[in-house]
Amino acid sequence: MRGSLAMLLLVLLPLLVLLTAARLLWGWWKLRHLCLPPLVPGFLHLWQPDLPIYLLTLTQKLGPVYRLRLGLQDVVVLNSKSSIEEAMVKKREDFAGRPQNPSYKLMPHHSEDLALGDYSLLWKAHKKLTHSALQLAMRSSAESLVEQLTQEFCERMRAQAGAPVAIQKEFSLLTCNIICYLTFGDKFFPSPGLWRLKQAMKNRDRLVEKQMKQHKESLVAGPWRDLMDYMLQGVGEKQEEKGPRHLHEGHVHMSVVNLFIGGTETTAITLSWAVAFLLHHPEIQQRLQEEVDRELGPSASGSWVPYKDRARLPLLNATIAEVLRLRPVVPLALPHRATRPSSILGYDIPEGTVIIPNLQGAHLDETVWEQPHEFRPDRFLDPHASPNSLAFGRGSRVCLGESLARLELYVILGKLVQAFTLLPPKGTLPSLQPLPNGSTNLKMLPFQVRLQPRGWGA
Numbered sequence: 001m002r003g004s005l006a007m008l009l010l011v012l013l014p015l016l017v018l019l020t021a022a023r024l025l026w027g028w029w030k031l032r033h034l035c036l037p038p039l040v041p042g043f044l045h046l047w048q049p050d051l052p053i054y055l056l057t058l059t060q061k062l063g064p065v066y067r068l069r070l071g072l073q074d075v076v077v078l079n080s081k082s083s084i085e086e087a088m089v090k091k092r093e094d095f096a097g098r099p100q101n102p103s104y105k106l107m108p109h110h111s112e113d114l115a116l117g118d119y120s121l122l123w124k125a126h127k128k129l130t131h132s133a134l135q136l137a138m139r140s141s142a143e144s145l146v147e148q149l150t151q152e153f154c155e156r157m158r159a160q161a162g163a164p165v166a167i168q169k170e171f172s173l174l175t176c177n178i179i180c181y182l183t184f185g186d187k188f189f190p191s192p193g194l195w196r197l198k199q200a201m202k203n204r205d206r207l208v209e210k211q212m213k214q215h216k217e218s219l220v221a222g223p224w225r226d227l228m229d230y231m232l233q234g235v236g237e238k239q240e241e242k243g244p245r246h247l248h249e250g251h252v253h254m255s256v257v258n259l260f261i262g263g264t265e266t267t268a269i270t271l272s273w274a275v276a277f278l279l280h281h282p283e284i285q286q287r288l289q290e291e292v293d294r295e296l297g298p299s300a301s302g303s304w305v306p307y308k309d310r311a312r313l314p315l316l317n318a319t320i321a322e323v324l325r326l327r328p329v330v331p332l333a334l335p336h337r338a339t340r341p342s343s344i345l346g347y348d349i350p351e352g353t354v355i356i357p358n359l360q361g362a363h364l365d366e367t368v369w370e371q372p373h374e375f376r377p378d379r380f381l382d383p384h385a386s387p388n389s390l391a392f393g394r395g396s397r398v399c400l401g402e403s404l405a406r407l408e409l410y411v412i413l414g415k416l417v418q419a420f421t422l423l424p425p426k427g428t429l430p431s432l433q434p435l436p437n438g439s440t441n442l443k444m445l446p447f448q449v450r451l452q453p454r455g456w457g458a
Contacts, residue, residue, distance in 0.1 A: 034348035049436035052331040056361035079361040088395035096396040097337030112250040130255040133230045154419045164425040164448035171268035185226040266329040273327040276430045318380035324391035331360035420451040
């Protein structure tokens, strides 16, 4: 038996080698007449500890567009604002696809995933439904809800009398709470379930399904109570069009899951980076407090500048923009896939090519930004002096939660510096270096901060 197995392996091994070689040769033959981006030698690029910065350094010899070999596949990396905007904005449909890995297809509800789903008419309908729900929330209840929950957060922090707090955990709970209220309504989601939802994927799916069941049982025609109501009603209007090419409740499920994944930890991480930079730059923090006091008065604990009037707080807006520039939470975005043959900056891009937009690299381009590695919010005080941020992506795959995230960053960071002076515990400043190999997100070392109450009876 063992001899037969060994003989079979001896026959199959050369065959596999021949098939692999044939595949490589066929790929080379198909591409022989194309003007492809230059290829970086080597195979171990993804093991670099600070990958976005490493990818940016390669542009010095190869230019802003080049290829990396990952196994048998070449991946094209975009490292400049011009190349990213050409691909994601000017030719958005050419590069709106997502690579479909076999491991991804093993995940539950993979075919209804909005963030990772491939580009199609059904995906566009799914995106439209989710975008409409978010925009309605932004126009109705989102701002008042974010302000209310942030005010409660500040009151809870004030009760701790300046004791050190693990700020990223607190931000995670706050942003998760905001998404829960917007999605499920406040009376549907107790806080123990809130924490379980954040901690585990299985609990997340189970709790989302439970909420969907409760919403369906109490759903009535007319005004919607929350985002889940709105999306379920949108799906229900198409009930007579059942079939594989129409939206169904699985799409609502994954919209909610994507809102939690994209709307909690990413915003919490950005807020944590903002606090870390302000601890390193107390002069900027002081100017922010002076700006808020100038607009609202030093004792205006409960009032705030509406988001539509945010131009009244230019330094706050500039500080947020600078944090997003230096520390975009998803620095390499999510990979795109060419849906058809196209080109970028004159290079041919075959159909099926995986595209990686190096957002952080584009934000640190010395040909675009003066002293790009320095934290200088003032560069954004003149709206015509600095390019637009790429932090939320661009084009068809732009982050759907951008408007909500920007609202949260504005309200939470603004109210935080209005209510407190941010101080490092025992003078220990947090690291500004991202964690190496931090997966998709640009994570940081956990740190504590003292929130020293200021003004109004502190």
